[in-house]
Amino acid sequence: MSVDGVRGLFRGLAIPATGLSAQRKRLDMIAMNIANAETTNTPEGGPYRRRVLELQESQSLELPQYSTPTTRRGGIQVPEVPEVPPVGSYPTIAEAAYGVELGEVREVAGDGPLVYEPGHPDADEAGYVRYPNVVIAQEMIELMDARRSYEANATVFDAMKAMLRRAIQI
Amino acid sequence: MIEGVMGSTSLVQSLKSEMSASMVRSREIAHRVANASNDRTASFEASLSAALDPENVDLETEMVKLADEQVRYEAMGELLQKMYGQIRSSMRSV
Numbered sequence: 001m002s003v004d005g006v007r008g009l010f011r012g013l014a015i016p017a018t019g020l021s022a023q024r025k026r027l028d029m030i031a032m033n034i035a036n037a038e039t040t041n042t043p044e045g046g047p048y049r050r051r052v053l054e055l056q057e058s059q060s061l062e063l064p065q066y067s068t069p070t071t072r073r074g075g076i077q078v079p080e081v082p083e084v085p086p087v088g089s090y091p092t093i094a095e096a097a098y099g100v101e102l103g104e105v106r107e108v109a110g111d112g113p114l115v116y117e118p119g120h121p122d123a124d125e126a127g128y129v130r131y132p133n134v135v136i137a138q139e140m141i142e143l144m145d146a147r148r149s150y151e152a153n154a155t156v157f158d159a160m161k162a163m164l165r166r167a168i169q170i
Numbered sequence: 171m172i173e174g175v176m177g178s179t180s181l182v183q184s185l186k187s188e189m190s191a192s193m194v195r196s197r198e199i200a201h202r203v204a205n206a207s208n209d210r211t212a213s214f215e216a217s218l219s220a221a222l223d224p225e226n227v228d229l230e231t232e233m234v235k236l237a238d239e240q241v242r243y244e245a246m247g248e249l250l251q252k253m254y255g256q257i258r259s260s261m262r263s264v
Binding site: 026 | 189192193194196197198199200201203204205206207208210229232233236237239240243244247248250251254
């Protein structure tokens, strides 16, 4: 989700939307960590490693780009949409509020616990199995954090929507 | 005459510019809320230090600020609507 391409007035809605999208992806990552908390074998070899999605402040805003359709659809020639410049002195570029964007997915360093399980297919010669470095309690804390952030962004979205609606009523 | 009612020094104009400013402030709040969890996503240790850092975004304060902006915006919208109503009725009765 990016604020790019959203016109001035509705950028107030696009900013919390970036937050909602980012927190949902963070929840996905937490779900993946919990789902793989016992995975001792991965295609890359070794146990699963905890993954963290980094979030960073979005720094860019491109002016809206309209695609110009080039193909005929249903026998009707679609007219070219002219590029509309931003209106007047509305603060679109100077204002540095672009929301949040996804950073990279990082594998967390450090080994998980070594458990003595001689019958396990992934056990080493001494009978020890290396488990993932996922700590469920930590994931739960992350989960609550992501959930609360999601709710906060949803509340901001509602507030922005109410403000826009009020402006439309004038 | 019309300058005094709708010109750059009129109440209508100041309400309009204040509504614009309020929207910009709300967007900044939205931006801070959207980025509130960034420091906590790096690592567990970073998350702990971020929670204790007073410089960090306080979600509660931001939500209070947003509620304040929202009520102000609503009030200004209401006032502006009334002002336009007055202008409209004065034009009708002439």
